[in-house]
Amino acid sequence: MVNELKIGETRKSFGKSLLYTLPMFLITFMFMTGGRPNFADMPSALAVLIAFLLVNVLYFFMHFTGKTDRYRAILFIIFALSLSYTLIHNMLEVRNSMSFSRSDVLECKIPFCHLVIPMMILPAAFTKSIIFPGSILGGFGPVSEMIVLWVIATIVLGRGFCSWGCFYGGWDDGFSRLRKKPLVKKIDGLWKWMPFAVLIMVMLTAALSFMPTYCSWICPFKAVTEFEKVTSIESATKAGIFLSLFGGLVVVLPAMTKKRTQCSFLCPLGAINSLSNKITPFTVKIDKSACNECYKCVDTCPLFAISRDDIKSGKVSTFCSKCGKCVDACSKNAIHYGIRGVPAGTLKNFSRNLFLFVSFLFMAIFSAGSIIASFHGLLKLIF
Amino acid sequence: MKKVKIIAGITWAFSGLILIIILFPGLNSFSVSASKLPFMKINPRYSGGEIAKQIIVDKCTLDIRKPVFNGLFKERKTGFVQMDWRGSLPGLINDSIDYDQDGKKDFSISVDRNNSKTILKPFSNKVGEINISTATSYGWAVRVALVKP
Numbered sequence: 001m002v003n004e005l006k007i008g009e010t011r012k013s014f015g016k017s018l019l020y021t022l023p024m025f026l027i028t029f030m031f032m033t034g035g036r037p038n039f040a041d042m043p044s045a046l047a048v049l050i051a052f053l054l055v056n057v058l059y060f061f062m063h064f065t066g067k068t069d070r071y072r073a074i075l076f077i078i079f080a081l082s083l084s085y086t087l088i089h090n091m092l093e094v095r096n097s098m099s100f101s102r103s104d105v106l107e108c109k110i111p112f113c114h115l116v117i118p119m120m121i122l123p124a125a126f127t128k129s130i131i132f133p134g135s136i137l138g139g140f141g142p143v144s145e146m147i148v149l150w151v152i153a154t155i156v157l158g159r160g161f162c163s164w165g166c167f168y169g170g171w172d173d174g175f176s177r178l179r180k181k182p183l184v185k186k187i188d189g190l191w192k193w194m195p196f197a198v199l200i201m202v203m204l205t206a207a208l209s210f211m212p213t214y215c216s217w218i219c220p221f222k223a224v225t226e227f228e229k230v231t232s233i234e235s236a237t238k239a240g241i242f243l244s245l246f247g248g249l250v251v252v253l254p255a256m257t258k259k260r261t262q263c264s265f266l267c268p269l270g271a272i273n274s275l276s277n278k279i280t281p282f283t284v285k286i287d288k289s290a291c292n293e294c295y296k297c298v299d300t301c302p303l304f305a306i307s308r309d310d311i312k313s314g315k316v317s318t319f320c321s322k323c324g325k326c327v328d329a330c331s332k333n334a335i336h337y338g339i340r341g342v343p344a345g346t347l348k349n350f351s352r353n354l355f356l357f358v359s360f361l362f363m364a365i366f367s368a369g370s371i372i373a374s375f376h377g378l379l380k381l382i383f
Numbered sequence: 384m385k386k387v388k389i390i391a392g393i394t395w396a397f398s399g400l401i402l403i404i405i406l407f408p409g410l411n412s413f414s415v416s417a418s419k420l421p422f423m424k425i426n427p428r429y430s431g432g433e434i435a436k437q438i439i440v441d442k443c444t445l446d447i448r449k450p451v452f453n454g455l456f457k458e459r460k461t462g463f464v465q466m467d468w469r470g471s472l473p474g475l476i477n478d479s480i481d482y483d484q485d486g487k488k489d490f491s492i493s494v495d496r497n498n499s500k501t502i503l504k505p506f507s508n509k510v511g512e513i514n515i516s517t518a519t520s521y522g523w524a525v526r527v528a529l530v531k532p
Contacts, residue, residue: 031407103519106465106526108425126455129426136425137418143425144418145410152406156399207455210428281396341392343385351396358400365407 009333010352011066020353021060024361028055031365032372043383047375054078054371055364062356068324072360073173076163079367080170082374084224087111089377090140091226099229105133110226111141114150114166116215118199118268119206131210149366157359158280159273162263162303163323164359165366168221172262173323176254176302183256191265192304192319199268220245220262260302263321277318282355284322285338287345288314297326297335306335314344322359327352427451431465431526436484442471443522450482450529462529463514469522472496476523483509494523503527 012020029035032052039045058071065071091098100110112134123131130136136143153165162169198214205213215222217238223246228235245266253261263270277283291311298306305319306326316326316335326335337352338344406413417423427433432448439445445468452462464482476494481487491504494516501516511528 027404101517102515103517103524105429106431106515106517106524107519107521108429123426123455124422127426127453128422129424130422131426131429133429134425136423137414142414144414144423148410148413148417149406152402156402210426210453210455281392281399339392339396341388341390341395343389354396354400358396358403362403362406 012063017063020063024059043379047372051371077170077174082370083167086370086373108133112143119212122207154276158277160322163321164363172250172254172260178255182258194265195271199271284316285344286314287334290332290334296329300329444469463526
């Protein structure tokens with residue numbers, strides 16, 4: 001009974017939940033249809049309708065049930081799958097292959113993703129140029145567009161980008177949910193510092209070699225997007241590394257540990273996003289007066305962002321991606337979304353409503369294109 | 384002080400809300416503005432460098448790009464020069480190149496497009512080997528390694 005009452009603090013009535021969903025409904029409608037739904041092409045119209053309903057139903061349930069993570073995760077995982085599907089489908093149509101050739105590199109036709117950003121910082125500062133074979137404007141995945149998206153999302157959401165905006169995160173988030181209980185329970189929290197080591201390494205190696213070394217050698221998501229055509233021992237080695245890291249850090253370890261191991265141990269952009277958590281307006285706060293120190297939040301955090309010491313000090317670490325898993329797990333509602341400057345334990349609902357609107361709106365619109373394209377592709381198989 | 388912090392925090396949070404709401408409708412214009420930033424150009428190691436000379440013969444164009452030696456702090460000792468052939472190309476491309484525009488030919492290059500066989504004949508010790516020789520969507524591209532004199 002006590003638990004139900006506590007959870008009820010964020011849960012809303014049906015009517016109130018509908019009311020809270022209305023702004024999301026209107027904005028996503030405008031973005032997905034341009035204000036003018038097109039019913040001429042049936043698969044396209046259906047794809048838009050399904051995507052539109054999906055995001056709004058998920059957002060409604062976030063308010064109606066008071067739970068965040070499970071509904072966020074559904075869209076987040078669909079985003080990751082649909083992005084890979086769209087990218088691969090696009091490449092198969094354009095190049096007849098998932099791999100890119102030397103001429104694609106020479107003609108700067110490689111789509112730019114946010115994971116390149118850490119490696120472009122030093123060369124951009126010293127040579128005033130981007131060390132990536134992509135296009136600055138226009139084409140598929142232009143550099144300027146991705147940088148604008150990432151900069152604004154990171155300022156507003158901080159490391160929340162890793163759980164609400166990253167189109168790769170859904171892969172290991174998804175695999176981390178396969179088992180009900182983890183097979184491996186004890187992992188040293190020190191590993192969470194590993195992305196900073198990777199960040200320094202890739203920044204330096206990229207600056208010295210003028211090559212996006214993370215993308216060229218260690219990005220696990222090359223396995224589900226695009227990679228260099230295997231034509232030599234070097235390119236075969238790279239392909240082997242991509243597949244091994246994807247299998248190990250994105251599939252097997254998350255499934256065994258229930259943690260997002262790629263995001264926790266490898267991603268260099270995650271390290272930068274952790275730093276931006278220091279300025280973002282939205283945080284996760286611990287209301288020490290309500291906390292009974294059950295440490296469910298510590299066990300459930302997929303990114304090692306909360307330790308027992310953090311609970312005692314009443315502060316969530318800078319590694320927090322605001323996924324909401326700990327917030328959902330807390331039966332006392334002691335851990336909650338908050339706003340910088342507002343004391344823990346106050347304005348809980350207001351902070352949650354505002355954060356959910358901002359973060360979910362970003363994910364809904366950012367993911368809409370690839371989700372609609374994926375549904376469209378699937379529907380075309382039927383019609 | 385506590386009240387100031389709360390007001391500042393909430394103002395910052397609402398600013399975040401506005402930023403996200405205007406982000407997507409304004410993405411195109413933001414991207415265009417961002418593309419004008421001083422560092423927003425593709426490094427010549429990837430783009431091939433600026434076009435230094437263009438030679439047009441019949442319906443075929445040869446672009447000889449500026450040699451690329453750029454490094455992080457200063458120019459490197461090794462680099463490359465890129466040539467692009469565009470338009471309706473013959474089966475066998477044969478050209479002599481003066482990449483540094485000093486009036487002397489630095490190397491000759493011959494590309495058999497049917498079997499991608501590329502032969503380089505250097506006329507100076509500044510010229511190294513062929514880095515890349517590949518068909519492109521616009522024709523053919525070759526990169527030749529260079530050593531700084």
